[in-house]
Amino acid sequence: MRHIRELIQGYVAGELDREQTEAVEEHLVSCSDCRREAEQAGALWEMLGAASVNHPEDRSIWPAVRARTQSGSGNTREWLFGNGPWMRSGLVTAAVAAGLVVGILIPVGDGPGSLELATEESSWLVDSSWISGSSWLSEDGAAGLDDILLGADLSDEGNGS
Amino acid sequence: MSQIPDDDTLMARTARGEEAAFRLLVQRWEREVKSFLVHMLGSVEEAEDLAQDTFVKVYRKAESYRPAGKFRSWLFRIAGNLARSRLRRRGILKWIRFDPFVHDTGGDQPGPDKVLEQTQREQEIRKALAGLPSRQRQALVLHRFQGLRYKEVAAAMETTVPGVESLIQRALATLRSQLAGKGDLL
Numbered sequence: 001m002r003h004i005r006e007l008i009q010g011y012v013a014g015e016l017d018r019e020q021t022e023a024v025e026e027h028l029v030s031c032s033d034c035r036r037e038a039e040q041a042g043a044l045w046e047m048l049g050a051a052s053v054n055h056p057e058d059r060s061i062w063p064a065v066r067a068r069t070q071s072g073s074g075n076t077r078e079w080l081f082g083n084g085p086w087m088r089s090g091l092v093t094a095a096v097a098a099g100l101v102v103g104i105l106i107p108v109g110d111g112p113g114s115l116e117l118a119t120e121e122s123s124w125l126v127d128s129s130w131i132s133g134s135s136w137l138s139e140d141g142a143a144g145l146d147d148i149l150l151g152a153d154l155s156d157e158g159n160g161s
Numbered sequence: 162m163s164q165i166p167d168d169d170t171l172m173a174r175t176a177r178g179e180e181a182a183f184r185l186l187v188q189r190w191e192r193e194v195k196s197f198l199v200h201m202l203g204s205v206e207e208a209e210d211l212a213q214d215t216f217v218k219v220y221r222k223a224e225s226y227r228p229a230g231k232f233r234s235w236l237f238r239i240a241g242n243l244a245r246s247r248l249r250r251r252g253i254l255k256w257i258r259f260d261p262f263v264h265d266t267g268g269d270q271p272g273p274d275k276v277l278e279q280t281q282r283e284q285e286i287r288k289a290l291a292g293l294p295s296r297q298r299q300a301l302v303l304h305r306f307q308g309l310r311y312k313e314v315a316a317a318m319e320t321t322v323p324g325v326e327s328l329i330q331r332a333l334a335t336l337r338s339q340l341a342g343k344g345d346l347l
Binding site for chain 1: 200329
């Protein structure tokens with residue numbers, strides 16, 4: 001079994017099975033460090049729960065969804081640019097090419113701030129994630145070059161088996 | 162006694178063009194989806210906008226949807242991807258200021274100091290939440306606010322249960338350090 005300390009968050013969140021729950025509770029009786037850890041984890045969990053936003057609007061989005069599905073219009077982007085694979089790959093290629101051009105044309109490291117400028121501009125130009133809504137970026141928001149060059153996985157909402 | 166159709170049945174009927182089934186599906190889930198998106202984006206308007214996008218996608222994918230009793234995870238996967246995509250655009254379009262968790266709470270009601278203090282604390286928590294990396298935030302919101310189990314969160318985020326645990330642990334560690342000293346036990 002994993003160390004008890006690693007199970008504390010799962011215990012607080014109610015994610016443990018019966019055996020694990022009993023093991024944690026038994027341990028907490030005798031270990032003041034873990035007990036304190038559990039108390040803190042529980043306090044944070046409660047604070048988070050208290051900060052939950054209850055959506056105040058009772059107005060249903062159904063009329064708007066219905067109108068959009070009946071008219072066949074998705075959203076403005078799709079209307080303007082289409083949403084077919086050829087369009088996605090074409091725009092990705094164009095965006096990468098534009099990013100590379102900007103990266104070459106803007107001097108990097110020649111003066112204060114120039115690197116930041118090049119990076120920011122390139123990021124703006126190569127980001128075409130809005131085209132597909134797929135997950136191309138890492139958790140911290142950094143795009144992997146492979147992801148961009150390979151066009152990433154655009155079928156991110158497939159529901160599998 | 163009429164039986165309430167499950168989500169997979171409603172999806173199948175939606176795929177056959179039954180508007181009433183799709184309507185039921187939207188009305189069944191819209192509140193949860195909007196709530197999730199408000200937590201992710203911090204804006205009611207954007208949440209409503211993306212909630213519509215989410216259900217339009219659901220409608221369009223109805224024919225290819227394969228029933229496996231995991232509709233909720235699939236739905237939140239769509240909403241989550243849309244939210245993260247929107248967050249990425251915000252990160253790049255830096256001139257659009259992100260105002261974390263601005264939402265209509267029903268008007269300003271002057272209350273006692275305790276209420277004010279509580280409100281401030283909630284705002285601090287939401288602000289800290291809004292500063293988390295998007296995947297950590299997504300995992301935490303799905304689990305804590307939408308009530309999805311680790312397994313469902315993993316399905317919604319196309320990762321593993323240990324992966325979800327890790328995301329949530331890191332999110333909570335960050336929140337705890339940011340909120341240290343602001344709560345009774347933190």
